[in-house]
Amino acid sequence: MSDIRKRVGSKGTTYQVRYPSTKTKSGYAYATFNTMKEARAFREDAAARQSLEAASQPLSVSEGVQIWLDVCEKEGRGGRSPVTTYTLKTYRYRAEIIKAYDWPKPLNELTAPDVVEFRSWLLKNHSRDQARKVLSYFHSMVLELVNRGQLKHDFAAGVRVTAASRYDEPVQIPTEREIHQLLSAADRLANHRNQQIAKTWERYRPMLYLAVDSGMRPQEYLVLPRENLTDRGVTVDRALDAGGKHISATKTAAGRRFIDLSPDTIDMVKHYADHIAPPNKFDLVFPTANGTWLSSNNWRRRGFQTACVEAGLVEEEEIDGETVAAPKYKPYDLRHFYASMLIANRVNLKRIQRLMGHSDIQTTLNIYGHVIERVEWEEQEQTCLIASMSRKSCGKSVASSP
Structure with missing residues (x-):
């Protein structure tokens, strides 16, 4: 039988739910909440208790990766269609890279610093592009398991490898x-x-x-x-x-x-x-x-x-x-030309995203941001600071002042 116990400590008042569990030697497990309302809801929600128990069981990274691969192949992540056979081969290849790392803990005990160490290992042993993709797949796996109640939280959030540096050359676009x-x-x-x-x-x-x-x-x-x-x-x-x-x-x-x-x-x-x-x-x-x-x-x-x-x-x-x-160009550069013409014709950015078939508007901005900036700069009134200050002065050049 479940019960709720009020606890008062240095961090304030919390409410602890004690409920029957076959996963512990004592026959009971515990969950703590900040409010009585949350504790009561949990006590009545058997599914939530099962998810919590599942998230508390040791789960290796290899097991988590296999669950994720099975979902990609048979169900599709997040309601999407299952991936193609060729794409699944790519996923499996990068999954092997994830499993090749010497993980120090079970998956459900990992923290953000552990993922940072994994990122460092990737960057030392693989190309930057490969490291970025593998880390992205790892994060996708974590999110899938969180949604399924097998992990408590997304401990990999915010740990990433950026796709490119600010010094990279922009895409080459035909005139x-x-x-x-x-x-x-x-x-x-x-x-x-x-x-x-x-x-x-x-x-x-x-x-x-x-x-x-x-x-x-x-x-x-x-x-x-x-x-x-x-x-x-x-x-x-x-x-x-x-x-x-x-x-x-x-x-x-x-x-x-x-x-x-x-x-x-x-x-x-x-x-x-x-x-x-x-x-x-x-x-x-x-x-x-x-x-x-x-x-x-x-x-x-x-x-x-x-x-x-x-x-x-x-x-x-x-x-x-x-x-x-x-x-001078590749067939894919015609696609860049098409996007540049949409931008030059002031087509709405969301419509450009749809026409290009980008799932994320950030992709559109990452690839064509420099084109958008150039078009906006060409159409804007030039606002040179010192020149504008000079126009507002009483005829004396600011630059010539001592």
Whole structure:
């Protein structure tokens, strides 16, 4: 039978609930609360007592990691869909890094300083990017177990490895002039006198226009289904997994979105899909001759890089002592261009987040913050401090004062 006992100590008055438990030698367990109301609620709540008992039992880090992996594979974290097979492989690889650390205590006895020590170990033994991702996965595991009542609190909160330093280079974004050059190059290649080149660019040209006009990720437009095209734009709801071997849903729910397209782009893409693309069981807009999807490597090397060379968008690089011409941009940079145009056109930041398929607006700000600042600076009235002080003075320059 449960009872409540009032305790008065140096920290004030608390209320201790004693309740039956099979987990202790005495047959009773205890929980302390700051108010009588909380104590009574706990006494009546059998589920809360079971969660507390579960959280008090020793749980190794390896066991916690396995619970988390099972949830990711079979249920999906936080109500999300289960992860793809390829993503699960990545999770398992990083889970092995977590388990490789010599944890000093059971999982439910760890504290923030223990996680800080783990972070130091990661940074000494792995790249900064790898350390950041592994620590993020560890925190995700802790949160999952807290939500399931197997841990009492999130002791890993606030311990992280920042994604980048303030000295990192911002993303490289093509200019409008360079995009015009690139699209013009695609037009020329599609109308080339060499029939083989022209036939190849029947597919690459609408693909390039779509990439510029939509900001889609390459792994999204490479497996775009015909049914997702409308007279207004395109729905994005599937993508290649990171291994490029399977079509899956977009990585996050935020990746599923609708994007408006220019009429010319819609006409070009629909014409190819309806009149030129070979039949295929995946309903692909841009299938290969055998009805499967184009690999991202082939698109980059045979399509995009060819267009860059044709457009003169190359840079000189020194490789093994020789100077060679290399493409100035990568296919993903078209996505950055799309975002920069949204920013330049003063599109609402939340809408930019949705159109880019970012699950967190902080991602949008981290990648494009410098573009937002530049656009705002160009449109604002310049507010040079000393100059404004001079204008308000009685004709005498502040800078010339002794």
